[in-house]
Amino acid sequence: MARSGPTGQTEAVPPAADERLASVGFFRQLLARPELGAIVGAVAVFLFFAFYTEAFATARGFANMLDPAATLGIMAVLVALLMIGGEFDLSAGVMTATGGLLVAMLTTKLGWNVWSALAAAIGFGGLVGLLNGYLVIRTGLPSFIVTLGSLLMLQGLNLGVTKLVTGTVQVRGVASADGYSSARALFASTVEIGGGAFRVTIIWWVAVAALATWVLLRTRPGNWIFAVGGSATAARSVGVPTARTKIALFMAVSMAAALVGSMRLLRLTSVQANAGIGEEFQFIIAAVIGGCLLTGGYGSAVGAAIGALIFAMAKQGIVFAGWDSDWFQLFLGVLLLLATLLNRYVRQRAETVKQ
Amino acid sequence: MSAEEKSGAAVLEARDLCKNYGNILALRGVSTSVHAGSVTCVLGDNGAGKSTFIKILSGVHQHDTGELRVDGEPIRLTSPRDALDRGIATVYQDLALVPLMSIWRNFFLGAEPTRGVGPFRRFDVDFARRTTRAELAAMGIDIRDPDQPIGQLSGGERQSVAIARAVYFGARVLILDEPTSALGVKQAGVVLRYIVQARDRGLAVVFITHNPHHAFPVGDRFLILNRGQSLGHFAKSEISLDELTKLMAGGAELQQLSHELELSRPGS
Numbered sequence: 001m002a003r004s005g006p007t008g009q010t011e012a013v014p015p016a017a018d019e020r021l022a023s024v025g026f027f028r029q030l031l032a033r034p035e036l037g038a039i040v041g042a043v044a045v046f047l048f049f050a051f052y053t054e055a056f057a058t059a060r061g062f063a064n065m066l067d068p069a070a071t072l073g074i075m076a077v078l079v080a081l082l083m084i085g086g087e088f089d090l091s092a093g094v095m096t097a098t099g100g101l102l103v104a105m106l107t108t109k110l111g112w113n114v115w116s117a118l119a120a121a122i123g124f125g126g127l128v129g130l131l132n133g134y135l136v137i138r139t140g141l142p143s144f145i146v147t148l149g150s151l152l153m154l155q156g157l158n159l160g161v162t163k164l165v166t167g168t169v170q171v172r173g174v175a176s177a178d179g180y181s182s183a184r185a186l187f188a189s190t191v192e193i194g195g196g197a198f199r200v201t202i203i204w205w206v207a208v209a210a211l212a213t214w215v216l217l218r219t220r221p222g223n224w225i226f227a228v229g230g231s232a233t234a235a236r237s238v239g240v241p242t243a244r245t246k247i248a249l250f251m252a253v254s255m256a257a258a259l260v261g262s263m264r265l266l267r268l269t270s271v272q273a274n275a276g277i278g279e280e281f282q283f284i285i286a287a288v289i290g291g292c293l294l295t296g297g298y299g300s301a302v303g304a305a306i307g308a309l310i311f312a313m314a315k316q317g318i319v320f321a322g323w324d325s326d327w328f329q330l331f332l333g334v335l336l337l338l339a340t341l342l343n344r345y346v347r348q349r350a351e352t353v354k355q
Numbered sequence: 356m357s358a359e360e361k362s363g364a365a366v367l368e369a370r371d372l373c374k375n376y377g378n379i380l381a382l383r384g385v386s387t388s389v390h391a392g393s394v395t396c397v398l399g400d401n402g403a404g405k406s407t408f409i410k411i412l413s414g415v416h417q418h419d420t421g422e423l424r425v426d427g428e429p430i431r432l433t434s435p436r437d438a439l440d441r442g443i444a445t446v447y448q449d450l451a452l453v454p455l456m457s458i459w460r461n462f463f464l465g466a467e468p469t470r471g472v473g474p475f476r477r478f479d480v481d482f483a484r485r486t487t488r489a490e491l492a493a494m495g496i497d498i499r500d501p502d503q504p505i506g507q508l509s510g511g512e513r514q515s516v517a518i519a520r521a522v523y524f525g526a527r528v529l530i531l532d533e534p535t536s537a538l539g540v541k542q543a544g545v546v547l548r549y550i551v552q553a554r555d556r557g558l559a560v561v562f563i564t565h566n567p568h569h570a571f572p573v574g575d576r577f578l579i580l581n582r583g584q585s586l587g588h589f590a591k592s593e594i595s596l597d598e599l600t601k602l603m604a605g606g607a608e609l610q611q612l613s614h615e616l617e618l619s620r621p622g623s
Contacts (some may be wrong), residue, residue, distance in 0.1 A: 223463070231451075297456070351506040
């Protein structure tokens, strides 16, 4: 604009101020994204291991890293939805084993087709979720304690029933069941790209994250999920079906757990009765790294998927770097703490009255 | 009770409502009527039964005895949803807003507009953003950014968003639970202006407050509650601000006095 005279300079001030405002607005918008921390973290972890180790940034390295990230990611996305809805599910980790065991037993012991066994396992997952959700809603108890109960029950069932039926603590032999090859193609096959064998579960992971994001941000139930987690009383008084929303979330998590357990079974053709123990915390950690508040009402599905990626990158990177795997726990602890602090800061910003 | 009860004109009418919580008599024989384009104020000190009264009007609780009429038809409101479906909207003290959610998400919460059919049915986000901004502007509230979390707005602004929301969703009866109690003088004035605006749009407003100075300038009818009972029901022409203030204060004083007399009796 006019730059020559002193008057010209004063004239140039308003547009300059506007530009500054706009950039602050953009920065604020960026900060307002719950998954920002996860993206920054993912880039940092990736760059670190890509430069520090040689094997990391190769097709084989990617394949190795994305494989565990995928199944963890699918669960993290669902757990994130539940956490945004203000609840926890500690039984989700063990539920993956229950799902796998159910499919394995129905096919090998009762001769069921893999597909019908899969449907039964997912149906059972829905039942477990319904029970979790119903108890939480009906009693008003924290979901932490209710699902801790179902975790222990499922863990006991997994081991007890497996021992009763097989006499051992694992079920094997799914590969010879009807429908195994078609189910494996859909849930456990690999695609060779540039020397790395990429699992089809990666596509499932991306699809689940995309679908969850769409539901969360662009549908009515998505709006309800934010509301029941942010303030259940407020949601109820404007007519949001809070009980139905929460129960549906619990069911979705348990059903996804059954599916993920079956994916693992189809790939390994056997399943251990004590699998999945402790994984519930991995799901929650990935969701928190992805921007979910422990108190509910805020978070992101994409963030949780990226949280799972960070988790897997660090685990794989430490192996490639030749460090002791104990360091992974330290790294995880630091990351979780940082993520929690960042989330807390974001929440405080969102709740402070400006003026 | 006041004589001007043309039951045909009353949108919402309460007759001798009683409500017990176990052995606690929360409300005893309270009556009032709410007409379109007018403001009925419910006044009372803390514990007078104001909350119980509006919870019955808004469908959160059900009355035990007495009669509740909507458009002259006796009914029993089974839930807040039921009340909403009959055009009775309540703006609670806590405003029923979710602080972490954006203004437009809050505005349409529970009644989200959708587009598309079947599995592609989705929240019409653009419409929601646009409408929120327009509706708030119509009430004289200039929103900087509808994507802002509602927790960042001031108390008066939040109150106004809640009122604008109820008006937009076709409320015929607007129940406001202590909308001015947590606000400063200036912010309270802003909210009172929105109450008048809602009235001028033809809504029947029920304004619950313990402040006669807020009630008198906007009210057309006044119901005064004390310890779960009605101390009187007046039209504006039947009462002055002084009388209203005295009645509220006097009620409390009398109660205090009789309590003291009761205590001193055994000793003498």
